[in-house]
Amino acid sequence: DGGITQSPKYLFRKEGQNVTLSCEQNLNHDAMYWYRQDPGQGLRLIYYSQIVNDFQKGDIAEGYSVSREKKESFPLTVTSAQKNPTAFYLCASSPHGTSGTDEQFFGPGTRLTVL
Amino acid sequence: GQQLNQSPQSMFIQEGEDVSMNCTSSSIFNTWLWYKQEPGEGPVLLIALYKAGELTSNGRLTAQFGITRKDSFLNISASIPSDVGIYFCAGIYYGGSQGNLIFGKGTKLSVKP
Numbered sequence: 001d002g003g004i005t006q007s008p009k010y011l012f013r014k015e016g017q018n019v020t021l022s023c024e025q026n027l028n029h030d031a032m033y034w035y036r037q038d039p040g041q042g043l044r045l046i047y048y049s050q051i052v053n054d055f056q057k058g059d060i061a062e063g064y065s066v067s068r069e070k071k072e073s074f075p076l077t078v079t080s081a082q083k084n085p086t087a088f089y090l091c092a093s094s095p096h097g098t099s100g101t102d103e104q105f106f107g108p109g110t111r112l113t114v115l
Numbered sequence: 116g117q118q119l120n121q122s123p124q125s126m127f128i129q130e131g132e133d134v135s136m137n138c139t140s141s142s143i144f145n146t147w148l149w150y151k152q153e154p155g156e157g158p159v160l161l162i163a164l165y166k167a168g169e170l171t172s173n174g175r176l177t178a179q180f181g182i183t184r185k186d187s188f189l190n191i192s193a194s195i196p197s198d199v200g201i202y203f204c205a206g207i208y209y210g211g212s213q214g215n216l217i218f219g220k221g222t223k224l225s226v227k228p
Contacts, residue, residue, distance in 0.1 A: 006157075042203070042220035043158075090157050094216075102207050102214030103148055106157035 003027070004107035006091050011112045013085075021076045021110045023091030031096035032074035033104060036060060037088045046089075049074055050096055078112065085114045117142045121204050121219030129227050134191040136202060136222040144206035145214075147180050147187035152221075153200045161202075162189070196226050 004025045013019045023032065031050045035043040045058030049068040063082025068074055074093075078085045088111050092104040121138045128134060138147070146165055150158035162173050164180035164187060171178055175192045187206070191198055204219040 004157075040223075043218045088155075092157075094214075096214070102146070102216055103160060103163055104205075104216060105160060106150075109155070109157045111155070 004091060004093055004105060006089075006107040006110050009108065009110060011110055013112065013114050015114055016080045018077055018079050019085075019112065021078065021089055021091075021112070023074045023076065023107060025072055025074075025093045025107075027093060027095075027105065028071070029093035029095050029105075030071070031094045031102075032068065033092040033094075034058075034064070034066065034074070034076045035090040035092065037090060037109075043090065046076065085112060087112060117144075117206070117208060117215070117217050119204060119206055119217055119219040121222055123222055124220070125223040125225070127225045127227065128194055130194060130196060132194055134194055134198070134224060135188065136204075137186060137188045138204035138206070138219045139186040140206060141185065142206075142208065143184040144187075144208050144217075145184075146207035147178070148205040148207070148216075149176075149178050149187070149189050150203040150205065151200045152203065158203055191224075194224075194226050196228050199224055199226050 007022045033048040034046040044060050046064050047066040049055035065077045090109045091107040094102050094104045119138050119140050149162045152158040162178040167184045169180040177190045179188045201221040201223050203221045207214050207216050
C-alpha cells in the first residue's frame with residue numbers, strides 16, 4: 001500500500017523547544033517537499049530535496065532545518081529560531097528524476113501547536 | 116517570478132448547483148494540476164492536464180488546460196455536500212531540466228444541503 005506518511009498527526013511543544021516532524025514515503029519518489037499552511041492560507045514552500053543528501057531552501061526556510069539521508073525519509077526540524085511555528089505542516093513527494101514527472105502527492109499533514 | 120491567480124477565493128452554493136473556478140497567470144505552464152483539500156487533511160490530486168486544450172474528466176469534475184497555456188478551469192457539476200473543501204490549482208513550468216510547481220491560493224467551497 002504505497003503512500004506518504006507523516007507523524008504525529010498532532011504535536012504540542014513548549015516555546016523554545018526544537019521539534020522534528022517525520023515524513024516517510026514508499027513510492028520510490030526522488031523528490032520530497034515540506035510546506036507550511038496557516039489557517040485560511042495557501043501553501044508556502046519551506047524546503048525541498050530532489051535527491052538523497054541534497055536539499056534546497058524554499059520561500060520560508062528561516063527557522064527550519066531538514067536532512068535527506070535516505071530516499072524515503074525527509075524529516076523537518078522546527079527550531080526555536082522560528083518565530084511563529086504554530087501551523088499545519090504538509091510533506092509531499094514527486095517522481096521527478098525517476099520518471100520525469102513532477103506532480104506532487106501529499107501526506108496527511110501534522111498540526112503543530114507551540115504553547 | 117511566476118504567480119497564479121486563483122478565483123474565486125470562496126464560494127457558497129446550494130447542493131445541486133454547478134461550480135466553476137479558474138486559475139490564470141501571465142506566464143506559460145507545461146502542466147496544470149487540480150487538488151482538493153478537506154479540513155485537517157493533505158491535498159489530494161484530482162486531475163492532471165499535460166497539453167494545451169486538453170479537457171479531462173474525473174466523475175463530476177471536469178478540468179481544462181487553456182489554449183494559451185496561461186490558464187486552467189475546473190468545473191464541478193451537480194455539487195453535493197462532500198464536495199466541501201479547498202480546491203487548489205498548481206502549474207508546473209520547466210526552467211532548465213527542473214520542473215517547478217507553483218500553487219494558487221485556493222478556492223474554498225461551501226455547499227448548503
